[in-house]
Amino acid sequence: MGTFQIEGGHSLRGEINPQGAKNEALQILCAVLLTPEKVTIHNIPDILDVNKLIHLLKQLGVKIEKLGKGSYSFQSDGLDLEYLKSEKFKEEGSGLRGSIMIVGPMLGRFGTGYIPRPGGDKIGRRRLDTHFEGFINLGADFRYNKEERFYGVEAPNGLTGTYMLLEEASVTGTANIVMAAVLAKGKTTIYNAACEPYLQQLCEMLNRMGAKISGVGSNLLEIEGVESLGGCTHTVLPDMIEIGSWIGLAAMTKSEITIKNVSWEHLGVIPSTFRKLGIQLERRGDDIYIPAHKDGYEVQSFIDGSIMSISDAPWPGFTPDLLSIMLVVATQAKGDVLIHQKMFESRLFFVDKLIDMGAKIILCDPHRATVIGHDFKSQLKATTMVSPDIRAGISLLIAALSAKGTSVIHNIEQIDRGYENIDERLRAIGAKIERVA
Numbered sequence: 001m002g003t004f005q006i007e008g009g010h011s012l013r014g015e016i017n018p019q020g021a022k023n024e025a026l027q028i029l030c031a032v033l034l035t036p037e038k039v040t041i042h043n044i045p046d047i048l049d050v051n052k053l054i055h056l057l058k059q060l061g062v063k064i065e066k067l068g069k070g071s072y073s074f075q076s077d078g079l080d081l082e083y084l085k086s087e088k089f090k091e092e093g094s095g096l097r098g099s100i101m102i103v104g105p106m107l108g109r110f111g112t113g114y115i116p117r118p119g120g121d122k123i124g125r126r127r128l129d130t131h132f133e134g135f136i137n138l139g140a141d142f143r144y145n146k147e148e149r150f151y152g153v154e155a156p157n158g159l160t161g162t163y164m165l166l167e168e169a170s171v172t173g174t175a176n177i178v179m180a181a182v183l184a185k186g187k188t189t190i191y192n193a194a195c196e197p198y199l200q201q202l203c204e205m206l207n208r209m210g211a212k213i214s215g216v217g218s219n220l221l222e223i224e225g226v227e228s229l230g231g232c233t234h235t236v237l238p239d240m241i242e243i244g245s246w247i248g249l250a251a252m253t254k255s256e257i258t259i260k261n262v263s264w265e266h267l268g269v270i271p272s273t274f275r276k277l278g279i280q281l282e283r284r285g286d287d288i289y290i291p292a293h294k295d296g297y298e299v300q301s302f303i304d305g306s307i308m309s310i311s312d313a314p315w316p317g318f319t320p321d322l323l324s325i326m327l328v329v330a331t332q333a334k335g336d337v338l339i340h341q342k343m344f345e346s347r348l349f350f351v352d353k354l355i356d357m358g359a360k361i362i363l364c365d366p367h368r369a370t371v372i373g374h375d376f377k378s379q380l381k382a383t384t385m386v387s388p389d390i391r392a393g394i395s396l397l398i399a400a401l402s403a404k405g406t407s408v409i410h411n412i413e414q415i416d417r418g419y420e421n422i423d424e425r426l427r428a429i430g431a432k433i434e435r436v437a
């Protein structure tokens with residue numbers, strides 16, 4: 001279990017370059033399985049989850065060449081399908097959430113897809129029904145071995161396009177079904193599709209490979225199946241969740257920070273949601289400039305004067321992956337906020353640690369927390385904590401950087417899973433953080 005030691009209470013200053021988006025990279029990497037031709041991808045983040053997926057692809061027989069920092073080529077022209085039934089795959093495939101998206105492309109191209117129950121954050125139930133109902137709709141047979149927690153889909157005669165209304169707008173579920181449907185016979189219509197920038201990027205990449213997907217960016221996707229797909233080049237967008245994390249970090253530590261090349265048009269409501277907490281941020285070209293909030297930041301109220309609440313929703317709503325960061329930033333705001341995590345059941349329990357540090361938070365139930373901001377009149381106190389999940393981890397790190405004294409965070413693998421070389425990048429803007437184990 002890795003550990004960070006953080007001396008808090010210092011303001012940071014400088015520029016930070018966001019990494020490529022974790023959740024987009026996971027989709028894009030799985031899409032290389034759809035063609036025997038070479039696919040080149042740029043801006044792949046060097047993070048645990050992505051590296052685990054690249055390892056899985058390698059085991060599966062994908063030829064991988066590193067072309068430079070964040071750039072790789074992939075060629076899936078001699079895959080070892082037996083690996084998917086091996087004990088090794090049962091172990092390695094369950095190491096991350098993103099591995100589930102191997103199933104769609106394998107089913108679409110080879111008529112078989114297998115996966116052990118995928119890992120990822122333990123943040124409540126994470127059902128896979130949408131994925132498998134989608135494959136069944138396309139004509140696949142489904143098997144689940146409860147004992148081994150091993151899922152399988154097979155379609156020896158290929159898939160056939162159809163209309164489907166998804167039960168929920170699942171991000172990885174939509175990506176999986178799209179990757180299966182691009183090679184199905186005939187037309188597939190997916191209504192209530194998720195439409196995060198991750199998915200827009202995936203669909204645009206697939207279209208460059210020869211797929212025929214329309215409705216990209218909306219919740220109604222239409223896919224005309226094609227016989228085969230070819231190679232392409234793709235560049236992963238900057239990670240909007242990392243960008244949001246840096247905005248929160250800047251505000252909470254009263255730091256003047258410029259986040260470079262953020263691809264503003266893909267940030268949706270993220271900037272305006274931070275502004276609801278009174279955080280100032282300025283668009284400068286494609287950068288975000290955050291001034292040092294020397295006098296703090298004040299929570300806005302709704303037009304009718306009612307208490308501010310911030311909740312998650314499928315895109316273009318506010319992403320659930322930034323709610324923990326909103327919550328920690330709210331602990332030093334002037335004013336009160338209700339944080340409502342609608343999607344996940346166990347993502348707010350980390351507030352216990354913030355309460356230990358002196359934050360005023362009432363956990364109303366597993367989904368809702370009321371935060372009574374300190375307006376910087378009382379600094380959080382350093383403590384020792386264990387990171388329970390990736391976004392709670394970064395939120396605790398932000399809290400530690402703003403706190404008085406030296407904090408220790410254990411289980412930082414959770415943070416490394418999604419943030420590239422975070423300690424070095426934070427040190428470059430003045431943070432006192434060391435990786436001590």
Ligand SMILES: CC(=O)N[C@H]1[C@@H](OP(=O)(O)OP(=O)(O)OC[C@H]2O[C@@H](n3ccc(=O)[nH]c3=O)[C@H](O)[C@@H]2O)O[C@H](CO)[C@@H](O)[C@@H]1O
Nearest residue numbers: 023097098125126168169170171172173314320321343344
């Ligand atoms: C690898 C990856 O890309 N992970 C992301 C992906 O996970 P993932 O694709 O696993 O998440 P899903 O979109 O399937 O669902 C997330 C949760 O929200 C619930 N749900 C979903 C849609 C909906 O309309 N209503 C609803 O309640 C689901 O039941 C589930 O509990 O999307 C999540 C939701 O943005 C993000 O937190 C994860 O970071």
Ligand SMILES: C=C(OP(=O)(O)O)C(=O)O
Nearest residue numbers: 097098120121321390391
């Ligand atoms: C929940 C997340 O990741 P995963 O789906 O990979 O667990 C996240 O990125 O916040």
